[in-house]
Amino acid sequence: MRIGRIFGIDIYFNLWFIALLGLFFVAGVLEKGLIVFAVVLFHEFAHTIAARFYGVRVIDIEILPFGGVARVGSEVSITPAKEIAVALAGPFSNLLLIGIAWV
Numbered sequence: 001m002r003i004g005r006i007f008g009i010d011i012y013f014n015l016w017f018i019a020l021l022g023l024f025f026v027a028g029v030l031e032k033g034l035i036v037f038a039v040v041l042f043h044e045f046a047h048t049i050a051a052r053f054y055g056v057r058v059i060d061i062e063i064l065p066f067g068g069v070a071r072v073g074s075e076v077s078i079t080p081a082k083e084i085a086v087a088l089a090g091p092f093s094n095l096l097l098i099g100i101a102w103v
Contacts (some may be wrong), residue, residue: 010059020033057072
């Protein structure tokens with residue numbers, strides 16, 4: 001289900017993700033579920049920012065029940081260095097968030 005567009009990138013929620021948020025609500029931990037959602041979205045945006053930096057087309061982002069996926073153009077696989085940089089951008093964003101939380 002398309003929920004919107006941020007920085008020209010379509011954002012989709014998988015229907016199972018919506019169901020998972022419903023379970024978080026019923027369990028009384030919706031705030032924690034929304035924090036996880038924000039971290040996953042930040043992670044996926046890091047991939048898309050790196051892809052755009054290298055001139056790779058970004059198709060969309062889909063948030064799934066246990067993670068997300070940033071769909072980028074196949075031209076990323078032509079140069080292994082680009083593919084590695086785009087792939088590592090997500091984990092580096094997580095390290096950044098850990099550092100911010102630690103401080």
